[in-house]
Amino acid sequence: MGPGSANVILVGFMGAGKSAVGRLLARRLDLCFVETDDMIVAREGKPIPEIFAERGETYFRALEAEVLDLLAEKRGHVIATGGGFPCRDGVMERLKRLGTVVWLDGDFDRLYARAQRSGDRPMLAGRSREDLLALYRQREAYYARADARVDTSHLGVDAVVGQILRLLGERQRSAGAERMRARPPDSRA
Ligand code: S3P
Secondary structure, three states, X not given: OOOOOOEEEEEOOOOOOHHHHHHHHHHHHOOEEEEHHHHHHHHHOOOHHHHHHHHHHHHHHHHHHHHHHHHOOOOOEEEXXXXXXXXXXXXXXXXXXXXXXXXXXXXXXXXXHHHHHOOOOOOOOOOOHHHHHHHHHHHHHHHOXXXXXXXXXXXXXXXXXXXXXXXHHHHHHHHHHHHHHHOOHHHOO
């Protein structure tokens, strides 16, 4: 896969490892890496917790919608999205037009523990485990529309990247076979 080809888009709940996996995956595929959260931070000139504190979640979601428009120009990128990014009607369909969408999932309690350990996440503030579980359940229906799902529960970053590389390879092979089948017999080499 080269820089001229389609994108790989990572979606999933907080703590799924989208950033770490995305960075390594981009290196392995020789693609650029971008995070929707970083695009928002660059646009606003302030960190995510400050955006939430000063303008609230609704404003942040509007910024995500603007970033979605900007993603249409990306080719040959690995794109890591924020946990809530694909969880509105129509977003997943648009992401799937930009490339292969991979859902990094896992056992909820592992995701929750990881999310609490790293980063300053405003969606965790003032919410109990039960609140977050309810949010995860709500979001699952959106994530499930991804092209593929990888269960990260028992895998390190390297192994998750290995699985994604394998499934991208399989998708490329089956798309190639599909193209061969679609060609008229006399045009086959
Ligand atoms: C959010 C997840 C965060 C970030 C923001 C909101 C969410 O990204 O976009 O704090 O609603 O789940 P990560 O999934 O990378 O933590």
